[in-house]
Amino acid sequence: EDLIKANTELANENADYFKKRGMRVFEVLGNIGSGKTSVIECVVAKLKDKYKIVVVNGDLATSIDADRIKKHNVSAIQINTGKECHLDALTIKPVFDQFPEGTNLCFIENIGNLICPMDFRLGAEKRIVVFSISNGPYIVRKHPISFLETDVVIINKVDLAEYLEFSEEDKKKLEEDCKKINPKLQVVFTSAKTKEGIDDLIKILKL
Amino acid sequence: EDLIKANTELANENADYFKKRGMRVFEVLGNIGSGKTSVIECVVAKLKDKYKIVVVNGDLATSIDADRIKKHNVSAIQINTGKECHLDALTIKPVFDQFPEGTNLCFIENIGNLICPMDFRLGAEKRIVVFSISNGPYIVRKHPISFLETDVVIINKVDLAEYLEFSEEDKKKLEEDCKKINPKLQVVFTSAKTKEGIDDLIKILKL
Ligand SMILES: Nc1nc2c(ncn2[C@@H]2O[C@H](COP(=O)(O)OP(=O)(O)OP(=O)(O)O)[C@@H](O)[C@H]2O)c(=O)[nH]1
Numbered sequence: 001e002d003l004i005k006a007n008t009e010l011a012n013e014n015a016d017y018f019k020k021r022g023m024r025v026f027e028v029l030g031n032i033g034s035g036k037t038s039v040i041e042c043v044v045a046k047l048k049d050k051y052k053i054v055v056v057n058g059d060l061a062t063s064i065d066a067d068r069i070k071k072h073n074v075s076a077i078q079i080n081t082g083k084e085c086h087l088d089a090l091t092i093k094p095v096f097d098q099f100p101e102g103t104n105l106c107f108i109e110n111i112g113n114l115i116c117p118m119d120f121r122l123g124a125e126k127r128i129v130v131f132s133i134s135n136g137p138y139i140v141r142k143h144p145i146s147f148l149e150t151d152v153v154i155i156n157k158v159d160l161a162e163y164l165e166f167s168e169e170d171k172k173k174l175e176e177d178c179k180k181i182n183p184k185l186q187v188v189f190t191s192a193k194t195k196e197g198i199d200d201l202i203k204i205l206k207l
Numbered sequence: 208e209d210l211i212k213a214n215t216e217l218a219n220e221n222a223d224y225f226k227k228r229g230m231r232v233f234e235v236l237g238n239i240g241s242g243k244t245s246v247i248e249c250v251v252a253k254l255k256d257k258y259k260i261v262v263v264n265g266d267l268a269t270s271i272d273a274d275r276i277k278k279h280n281v282s283a284i285q286i287n288t289g290k291e292c293h294l295d296a297l298t299i300k301p302v303f304d305q306f307p308e309g310t311n312l313c314f315i316e317n318i319g320n321l322i323c324p325m326d327f328r329l330g331a332e333k334r335i336v337v338f339s340i341s342n343g344p345y346i347v348r349k350h351p352i353s354f355l356e357t358d359v360v361i362i363n364k365v366d367l368a369e370y371l372e373f374s375e376e377d378k379k380k381l382e383e384d385c386k387k388i389n390p391k392l393q394v395v396f397t398s399a400k401t402k403e404g405i406d407d408l409i410k411i412l413k414l
């Protein structure tokens with residue numbers, strides 16, 4: 001598909017630009033309400049004294065997510081796509097000029113969607129997919145494509161496990177489903193509420 | 208957009224076909240894991256002695272959802288789209304021949320996605336969007352388009368309200384957000400777990 005090919009070339013241009021500016025960039029994807037913003041909040045809260053961070057939030061509408069990041073005294077830029085169900089390498093370019101001088105770490109939160117953003121790389125060092133145990137036990141099997149072009153998987157909201165009757169067995173199966181599709185995946189269980197797994201995530205990202 | 212226009216004409220053809228066959232058809236949309244299948248399960252469990260029901264389940268992969276419906280001794284047909292993030296009026300046509308003789312009620316569960324399916328009507332009598340309170344309090348404001356072309360909104364998983372610290376105020380605001388975007392919306396709070404709101408939903412659908 002020509003659009004995807006053209007986008008991948010622009011994504012590679014972005015990757016070169018980030019490298020020149022000395023910025024490490026991570027893309028955060030995942031279905032609606034899985035906890036993308038919450039997990040990013042946990043991570044930036046821990047790293048804001050170690051890095052100069054900017055977060056780019058993509059949504060169809062509102063600046064709610066960027067505003068949440070700003071409450072941590074961390075720079076955040078909101079992109080509203082109106083109707084587009086995914087960010088792409090071109091639509092994020094205009095915000096690069098807004099990155100403060102000396103920015104060396106960036107998280108890009110994509111539109112809440114587990115399907116459409118997968119084909120459109122942004123040029124990040126690693127792609128992180130976030131889903132939650134409240135989505136049910138079969139989300140990975142139902143969306144295999146979403147785990148092929150991904151480096152790290154975050155299984156969030158583990159604090160709800162007991163209440164949702166989500167057993168250790170269920171958690172293990174989810175992790176196995178991930179690795180069956182893509183053996184290179186790094187999987188981490190987190191709770192943005194209790195901060196469980198956040199330190200492990202930071203280690204995995206080598207931050 | 209020509210594709211959308213062409214699809215709407217096919218959707219109208221489907222609507223005529225359903226009418227000829229004496230079938231009432233409802234489309235169920237919503238983000239991944241919001242409870243579409245669970246709510247459909249509750250409704251068909253209650254109505255299977257009153258109607259001859261068929262459920263059409265759309266997913267990228269697996270027959271997990273159709274298999275769940277079949278456990279209720281209700282006909283279910285799975286459509287796998289592979290990569291397509293929404294059903295459309297054309298892709299559902301081939302399953303019409305599989306509807307058992309005398310079918311008079313059909314639920315079509317669309318792909319888990321709050322954005323892309325909205326433009327592609329299927330020809331149903333009513334469109335029902337399902338999201339859950341575990342998605343956070345701003346899902347409606349972040350996806351206004353998803354509520355314009357919709358008739359009924361189900362706010363699911365209300366049994367989790369106390370555990371998620373989702374107040375009555377939060378619930379009221381969600382309902383107001385819906386009606387601000389589309390005053391004609393009918394909104395019902397449900398729990399597929401406790402069956403709360405299911406009878407109200409059946410009343411709203413005039414079933
Ligand atoms: N219990 C629990 N709730 C969580 C956790 N992480 C996020 N939430 C809640 O889940 C809801 C959605 O969280 P967000 O961080 O907004 O999710 P998101 O993926 O950024 O959502 P969108 O950007 O709208 O797609 C909010 O009400 C959060 O408070 C968690 O680990 N545990």
Ligand SMILES: Nc1nc2c(ncn2[C@@H]2O[C@H](COP(=O)(O)OP(=O)(O)OP(=O)(O)O)[C@@H](O)[C@H]2O)c(=O)[nH]1
Nearest residue numbers: 135136239240241242243244245319364398399400
């Ligand atoms: N606590 C609680 N859990 C629910 C409720 N409804 C659904 N669930 C759970 O939420 C998870 C997802 O439910 P599904 O019915 O599969 O959701 P879905 O929208 O059909 O999911 P997809 O088709 O994969 O997009 C499952 O683990 C359900 O048991 C509810 O009202 N309360």
Ligand SMILES: [Mg+2]
Nearest residue numbers: 036037065109
């Ligand atoms: Mg977010």
Ligand SMILES: [Mg+2]
Nearest residue numbers: 243244272316
């Ligand atoms: Mg389902």
